[in-house]
Amino acid sequence: MLHSSNLLAPLLPHNNKRNNSSSSSTMNSGKRATVDLTSEADDSVKRHRSHLPATVDLSVSGEKEHEYEEEQLGSAIIEQEDSTGLRLLGLLLQCAECVAMDNLDDAGQLLPEIAELSSPFGSSAQRVGAYFADALSSRIISSYLANQAIQQALDGVDHVHVIDLDIMQGLQWPGLFHILASRSRKIKSIRITGLGQSMDLLNSTGQRLAEFASALNIPFQFQPLEGKIGNVKDLNQLGIKLGETVVVHWMHHCLYDITGSDVVTLRLLSLLRPKLITIVEQDLSHGGSFLGRFVEALHYYSALFDALGDGLAADSVERHTVEQQLFGYEIRNIVAVGGPKRTGEVKVERWGDELTRVGFRPVSLAGNPAAQASLLLGMFPWQGYTLVEESGWLKLGWKDLSLLTASAWQFSD
Amino acid sequence: MDRTNSISSKEAAFLHVTNPQNNGIHLEMQGTNCRQPQESNITGLRSPDSGENSDGKWASRLLIECATAMSEKDSTKIHHLLWMLNELASPYGDCDQKLAFYFLQSLFCKATDSGQRCYKTLISVAEKSHSFDSVRKLILKFQEVSPWTTFGHVASNGAMLEALEGENKLHIIDISNTLCTQWPTLLEALATRNDETPHLKLTVVVTTSIVESVMKEITPRMEKFARLMGVPFEFRVMNGLNFLGELTKDSLGVQDDEAIAVNCIGALKRVDVEERRAFIQMIQSLRPKVVTVVEEEADFSSSRNDFVKCFEECLRFYTIYFDMLEESFAPTSNERLMLERECSRSIVSVLACDDEVDHGGDSERRERGSQWSVKLREAFVPVRYSDDVVDDVNALLRRYRTGWSLVLPAGADDVGLYLTWKEEPVVWASVWKP
Numbered sequence: 001m002l003h004s005s006n007l008l009a010p011l012l013p014h015n016n017k018r019n020n021s022s023s024s025s026t027m028n029s030g031k032r033a034t035v036d037l038t039s040e041a042d043d044s045v046k047r048h049r050s051h052l053p054a055t056v057d058l059s060v061s062g063e064k065e066h067e068y069e070e071e072q073l074g075s076a077i078i079e080q081e082d083s084t085g086l087r088l089l090g091l092l093l094q095c096a097e098c099v100a101m102d103n104l105d106d107a108g109q110l111l112p113e114i115a116e117l118s119s120p121f122g123s124s125a126q127r128v129g130a131y132f133a134d135a136l137s138s139r140i141i142s143s144y145l146a147n148q149a150i151q152q153a154l155d156g157v158d159h160v161h162v163i164d165l166d167i168m169q170g171l172q173w174p175g176l177f178h179i180l181a182s183r184s185r186k187i188k189s190i191r192i193t194g195l196g197q198s199m200d201l202l203n204s205t206g207q208r209l210a211e212f213a214s215a216l217n218i219p220f221q222f223q224p225l226e227g228k229i230g231n232v233k234d235l236n237q238l239g240i241k242l243g244e245t246v247v248v249h250w251m252h253h254c255l256y257d258i259t260g261s262d263v264v265t266l267r268l269l270s271l272l273r274p275k276l277i278t279i280v281e282q283d284l285s286h287g288g289s290f291l292g293r294f295v296e297a298l299h300y301y302s303a304l305f306d307a308l309g310d311g312l313a314a315d316s317v318e319r320h321t322v323e324q325q326l327f328g329y330e331i332r333n334i335v336a337v338g339g340p341k342r343t344g345e346v347k348v349e350r351w352g353d354e355l356t357r358v359g360f361r362p363v364s365l366a367g368n369p370a371a372q373a374s375l376l377l378g379m380f381p382w383q384g385y386t387l388v389e390e391s392g393w394l395k396l397g398w399k400d401l402s403l404l405t406a407s408a409w410q411f412s413d
Numbered sequence: 414m415d416r417t418n419s420i421s422s423k424e425a426a427f428l429h430v431t432n433p434q435n436n437g438i439h440l441e442m443q444g445t446n447c448r449q450p451q452e453s454n455i456t457g458l459r460s461p462d463s464g465e466n467s468d469g470k471w472a473s474r475l476l477i478e479c480a481t482a483m484s485e486k487d488s489t490k491i492h493h494l495l496w497m498l499n500e501l502a503s504p505y506g507d508c509d510q511k512l513a514f515y516f517l518q519s520l521f522c523k524a525t526d527s528g529q530r531c532y533k534t535l536i537s538v539a540e541k542s543h544s545f546d547s548v549r550k551l552i553l554k555f556q557e558v559s560p561w562t563t564f565g566h567v568a569s570n571g572a573m574l575e576a577l578e579g580e581n582k583l584h585i586i587d588i589s590n591t592l593c594t595q596w597p598t599l600l601e602a603l604a605t606r607n608d609e610t611p612h613l614k615l616t617v618v619v620t621t622s623i624v625e626s627v628m629k630e631i632t633p634r635m636e637k638f639a640r641l642m643g644v645p646f647e648f649r650v651m652n653g654l655n656f657l658g659e660l661t662k663d664s665l666g667v668q669d670d671e672a673i674a675v676n677c678i679g680a681l682k683r684v685d686v687e688e689r690r691a692f693i694q695m696i697q698s699l700r701p702k703v704v705t706v707v708e709e710e711a712d713f714s715s716s717r718n719d720f721v722k723c724f725e726e727c728l729r730f731y732t733i734y735f736d737m738l739e740e741s742f743a744p745t746s747n748e749r750l751m752l753e754r755e756c757s758r759s760i761v762s763v764l765a766c767d768d769e770v771d772h773g774g775d776s777e778r779r780e781r782g783s784q785w786s787v788k789l790r791e792a793f794v795p796v797r798y799s800d801d802v803v804d805d806v807n808a809l810l811r812r813y814r815t816g817w818s819l820v821l822p823a824g825a826d827d828v829g830l831y832l833t834w835k836e837e838p839v840v841w842a843s844v845w846k847p
Contacts, residue, residue: 108527112538115754120505121745134504141499141521145492152488315745324505 085125088117089298092129095136096294096335102175104140111137120320124305131328132298135335147179153275154180154245158188161244163274165229165265167194170205172249174212181216193223193238202226230264235271246274294335301331471501472509473728476516480724483523495520504753508735515757516728519764528765535758536621536774543623545630547751552594554748558741560813561840564832565678565707566595567809568842571802573674574602576703576846577611580672584614586665586699588657589678590624593617593631597638604642612645616665618654620683620775625652657775658688662698673701679708681785683775686714686768690788697792697847704793704845708785710831710838713763714778720764727763730779731756737834740816782841786828793845795828806830 091114098107111133118129154160160180164170173192180187192209196202206222213220223239225232232238240246248269305323313319479494495517502513522528556563577583583603589595596615604610615635619625628650639646654660657680667673675696684692696704711730716722735753742749759777768776786795798806803819810817810832820831820838829843 105527109530109534112531112534113541115504116538116542119747119750121747121750130505138499138502141495141517144521144525145496145499148488148492152492315743317744320505320745324503328503328505 084117085123088114088125088129091117092132092136092298093295095133096291099136099139099143100291100294102143102178104143107136107140111140120324121315124302127323128298128302128305131301131323131331132335134328135332138332139335147175150176151179151183154187154247156185157245157275159191159241159244160187160189160247161191161193161240162247162249163193163195163229163238163272164249165195167192167196167202167205169201170194170209173209177209177212177216177218177220181218187218189219189221191221191223191239191241191244193225195225195227195229197226199224199226229268232264232268235268238272240272246272248272248274297331297335301327470509472498472513472516473732475501476513476520476728477721477725479520480721483520484720491524495524504750508732508739511735511753512728512732515731515753515760516724516764518757519761522761522765528761529767529770532758532761532766532774535761539755539758540623540626543627545627548592548623548627551748551751552592554742554746555752556594558813559737560810560817560832561737562591562594562678563809564806564840565842566591566598567806568798568802568830569676569678569705569707569844570595570599570602571805572705572796572798572844573676573703574599575799575802576796576844577672577674579608580702581609581611582614582671583611583674584616584667584671585674585676586616586618586667586701587676587678588618588660588680589676590619590621591678592624592627593635595676595678596635600639600642600644600646604644610644612647613639614647614649614671616649616651618651618657618660618665618680620652620654620657625650628652656688657684658692660692660695662695665699667699673699675699675701675704677704677706681706682708682777682779685776686717686778690791693788693792700847702846703796704789705842706785706789706829706845707840707842708782709779710781710841711779712781712784714780715784717763717768717778724764727760731760733834733837733839737816737839741814782822782829782831782838782843783827785841786826786843789843789845793847796844796846798830798844803830 091110095107095110095114098104098110114129114133114136118126118133120127120130122130162173162176164173170192177190180190190213192206194202194205196205202224206224209222210220225237250265304327475494475498479491479498482490482494498513498517498520501510502517503510504514505511506514518531519528522531552562555561573585587593587595600613603613617628619628632648632650635648636646639648649666651660651664677696681689681692709730712726713723713730716726734756738749738752758774762774762777768778789795803821806819810819816835818833818836820833822829822831829841831838832840832842
């Protein structure tokens with residue numbers, strides 16, 4: 001388990017009286033001291049009918065007993081809220097840990113319990129929990145789909161050569177090994193060419209990856225390459241072999257320069273003709289790792305939800321709307337892919353230019369892809385949904401949120 | 414292990430480069446807080462404003478498209494659609510978003526072959542978190558804002574009282590999960606009859622352990638209430654059954670001098686499809702004076718080998734249900750949220766679990782009234798509701814918001830009463846005798 005238990009303390013909800021109001025209001029609805037026997041019938045005949053109100057509470061004891069019960073339950077509720085809050089946060093972190101390690105099955109198993117403990121209409125801990133649970137659920141599904149995309153790209157491929165432009169500890173690769181090892185048609189070999197600044201780090205990474213691969217019985221080879229891809233003069237340095245399917249993994253760092261020269265890199269890519277290029281945007285302002293980002297966000301939004309809780313009633317529809325429409329989405333962003341400050345659109349535009357400049361041509365999404373897209377579009381009502389075609393891309397939007405960008409690129413000859 | 418660099422390729426945007434022969438669609442994952450692009454050089458396409466498309470029901474179209482793709486095993490399309498649904502779904506949004514969320518869950522379970530495990534987890538989580546207080550609050554609140562359950566209670570109680578008129582020793586066998594919310598009004602009616610108050614034995618049959626633990630609290634309350642009403646009363650909870658199909662005449666302890674009524678509220682659908690006829694025959698063997706049957710009006714049974722058809726019917730039913738919930742409860746209601754969550758169990762069970770494999774729970778394969786009637790006619794004869802009972806039900810419905818109405822079946826062969834929400838039949842109630 002994480003050393004994160006000390007992180008949980010500041011996340012506990014303070015015993016804001018208002019936080020209890022949602023629980024106590026549901027208590028009140030059940031509080032009936034007598035059986036309601038009002039009859040709608042004007043009938044003077046004594047025969048009683050069975051249309052009497054069905055909401056009869058069986059607590060037929062007197063008022064006093066009820067008040068005492070409620071008091072007891074009141075203080076029990078406060079205690080219970082603290083322990084529920086604690087349990088909820090513990091489960092959230094456990095789930096996030098599973099996601100970070102690509103253990104999607106276990107992560108998914110934790111979600112129902114997290115959901116039961118949380119609610120967008122409860123205490124601030126419950127509300128934060130609700131949105132983070134939803135974000136994690138979304139993340140699990142998209143991780144699964146991403147794995148599927150990789151599997152599809154590498155379908156029928158026997159020899160994979162991954163070129164990781166900045167491999168560091170190479171922690172993303174065991175996940176891929178696992179996927180490839182569990183296919184029905186087992187992968188015949190995996191080679192990784194890892195680039196980085198330190199030969200020592202590269203060697204230890206290679207060692208670790210070799211251990212993973214051997215545990216899964218996959219023939220594996222690692223080639224360290226010190227330096228930056230932009231400085232690679234000769235493609236032969238990458239050691240591409242005939243019959244291999246090449247995957248290039250390209251991580252963008254906002255703080256330092258990976259490639260040395262993006263333009264040269266792109267030119268190389270066009271020569272390499274990899275089957276798949278995976279591009280990652282890392283927003284270091286959120287701590288770098290998924291888990292770090294998650295915990296930080298949990299802190300931030302807990303404080304935010306607490307603050308909102310102070311100002312508005314527990315059942316405030318306005319607060320619910322703000323939390324769901326705005327923060328819910330922000331939280332999803334953080335948990336799902338990057339941080340809220342991702343300007344993905346700008347990046348795509350930029351990369352589109354770059355790709356074009358080195359010989360990629362955008363493929364117009366006419367024909368099959370567009371037909372598919374318009375099939376999907378045809379399902380959307382006029383209000384709220386837009387499909388915008390811009391410079392060869394299709395962008396699907398909902399209200400003024402951009403959801404998806406689809407683009408197709410091929411090498412021009 | 415240092416996790417500072419654990420960005421997996423799953424967090425990446427993919428550029429899938431294809432060879433010049435075929436064009437591929439690439440999806441670049443994006444955050445949803447981007448600003449609107451500039452409008453220049455853009456051909457905007459908006460979805461056609463046809464009547465069909467402008468009713469705002471994007472969720473059902475995407476969901477059905479995905480279910481179809483699944484049955485056709487078109488994996489590219491499946492993944493595109495799951496991706497879109499995942500982006501758009503939310504359990505806390507509007508009806509479309511909620512339906513997208515809960516049905517996406519079952520589609521995802523089906524795609525990953527994890528329906529069974531998911532269902533078991535959902536059951537165990539519910540067992541852990543439900544308490545007498547929470548369940549009671551939930552049921553009472555639901556009954557307060559919607560006649561979905563009280564409709565069946567009122568109709569059944571009315572029919573039972575009429576059928577058992579003049580009897581002194583009553584034995585009602587209650588096969589339901591209504592936690593005895595049906596019985597106080599019946600007890601009161603028995604207590605205020607002109608003639609001598611009969612002796613009532615009530616046997617409640619439960620299968621799920623959620624209900625078992627709650628029933629422990631209910632027993633003393635029911636006994637106390639009956640004492641207050643002055644009704645000679647014997648109360649027994651029968652648990653320890655794994656399946657309703659295991660219920661036997663002997664275990665129920667019926668006696669020859671009792672006038673027996675069997676009350677099945679949402680019970681028949683819980684019996685495994687293959688065992689339904691036998692279950693009805695078992696009820697017949699009890700020699701009841703009257704059998705009251707209430708079921709939700711949906712067919713998840715006849716299409717169980719046709720995934721898309723079953724999916725469509727499931728979606729149709731829960732769309733009505735969620736719409737009803739949204740209009741009946743306050744927007745920030747925890748009770749509504751709990752009821753919505755309960756749906757995920759049935760939806761996963763029906764769409765993502767294999768009937769052959771035991772997932773340790775009851776069946777959720779509902780059938781329509783007309784279908785149940787065919788089976789029930791093999792053992793019983795239908796009884797028409799009296800005008801008094803119909804009046805009672807109408808009076809009940811008048812106490813709720815508009816949208817609800819009572820429909821008597823059309824054809825001569827049709828049986829029972831239907832509760833409708835916005836003209837759609839949602840609950841079926843019927844009465845039978847030997």
